[in-house]
Structures are given as structure tokens and as C-alpha cells.
Amino acid sequence: MRWRGERQSDNVEDRRGMSISRGAKVGGIGGLGLVAVVVISMLMGVDPSSILQVVEQNTQPSSISVEQSATTAANDDMRNFVAVVLAETEDVWNDTFQQAGKTYEEPRLVLFSGAVDSACGMADSAVGPFYCPGDHKVYLDLAFFEELHSRFGASGDFAQAYVIAHEVGHHVQTLLGISEKVRELQSQAGKSENNKLSVKMELQADCLAGMWAHQADKKRNILEAGDVEEGLNAASAVGDDRIQKQTQGYVVPDGFTHGSSAQRVSWFQRGFEQGNIGACDTFSADRL
Ligand SMILES: [Zn+2]
DSSP: OOOTTSOOOSOEEEETTEEEEOHHHHHTTTTHHHHHHHHHHHHTTOOHHHHHHHHHHHHOOOSOEEEEOTTOOTTOHHHHHHHHHHHHHHHHHHHHHHHTTOOOOOOEEEEESSEEEETTEEEEGGGOSEEETTTTEEEEOTHHHHHHHHTTOOOSHHHHHHHHHHHHHHHHHHHTTHHHHHHHHHHHSOHHHHHHHHHHHHHHHHHHHHHHHHHHHHHHOOOOTTHHHHHHHHHHHTSTTSOOOOOTTSOOTTOSOOOOHHHHHHHHHHHHHHOSGGGGOGGGOTTO
């Protein structure tokens, strides 16, 4: 993918190297832990309340305290790449919305490492990249790109661009009111219907990513030989057949029911070939 020297988005929020301490982690001292503290302190002849006071103090920051560490590498190549891809999505979606008489509100993209706090709750890297409709932000740990390569066998910069474009696709769905409508339908639907709706949302985001690639290439000739294959390969690699490991107790906004590899490939391709939003109506497609 040709990206060096292109415009970088100002909408990247770099939170890498920030550590998040969770009160809940230490706060787990309730229940059995608490009994143990009391029993042990009684055995040791210590007044349990003094120990509990110490525990209490340690659990005090029940809200998230964020600390900047010195390891933040604010200006590396990968960050620049992400900022260029985000800018390319802005250009395409600004135009597309404008042509439809609407205004595109550009999303922010948060780079994080390890864990991150979002309006959708706390998430750790294991959930993979996600979009949070609550704050209109895309969350991405760059380590996922490494995983995409090593664990899912999807390498290449365009594979990474596809991931970003897919998440931006969820933002577009949110702006167009599709996400809300689907959530409404889901609240009245049973589990299997719910999952079907999820799959349609995900495949639509894949199609929108394909559409973006079409438009961005038309504008700026970004694609090099092998790029489309990289995108298709990535779409296939992240099918439901393999899915991010989910951590209990964490919000996983984008963690399940994405469709099979074949479906993902086919919708990305459709968006890419037709290059318009009309190609991406997964909701009236019978074959799902
Ligand atoms: Zn998704």
C-alpha cells in the first residue's frame, strides 16, 4: 500500500504506555479473601480491623487511575501508518456523506497498549480492535497487527488497513442510525436472531471497508500489487471460525458473531468491486 508522505489524521489519540489500575482487581478481597484476612489476623493475634484498614486504603482508587509511563513512543512508523489510513477513511467518508447531503463526523482512533477504558467499558487487548458507539472512537492495540500476522497468518500493511477500515465502518453504521436500529431489533429478538443481526452488521462493516478501499484507490491510487489479496486474506483470517479470546467481565463490543471467513471475504470483495454504499445492504440480502 502506498502511504508514505500522505496526510496523517489529527484524530489519533495515543494512549500507549499508559497503565490502568483497576480498583476491582484489588477489591476482590471481598468474599473468601476477606474471611481469610480475618482468620489469618485472628490466628496471628492481630486486630483484623487494622489489616482491613490497610486493604481498604489500597483499594481506594476504585475509579481508574491512569499513569503516563516513559515508554510511550509517540512518533513511530506504525502510528504514522495508522494516522494515514485513518485520514484516507476521513477523505472517502467526508465525500460520500457530502454527496448524500449529510455531514460526516470524523471518529477518533485511540491507540492503547494492554488495556483501555472506553465509554463501552474496560477492555483489554485480547478483545482485539473495536469501535465504541458510546464515544464514537475506534480502539486499537498495535500488538493486534503482530497477532494478525503471527497467529492468523494475515500479513501486509493492507491487511492492517482493512482492520481499521472495518472499525470505521462501524462508525459509519452508527452515524447512519443503522447500529441503533439493529440494537432495537436485537432487544426484541431471541438469541439466534440476535446473532444473525450481529453477523449482518459485521459483514456490512466488511463491505464498507471494501468500498473504502475502492474509493481511496480511485482518489489516490493507494493499492499496490497484492494488496487486495492481503485484505481478503485478513477478512478470511478473522472469520468467526477463529475469534478473539474473550475475557470474562470485560465488555466485548466487537467480539462475536462476525460471519464465516467465506462470508467476510465475499462482502469485502463486493464492496471493493462495486465501490458504493448501495452494495453493502447486508440486511436485505437473502443469502445470509
Ligand atoms: Zn466488527
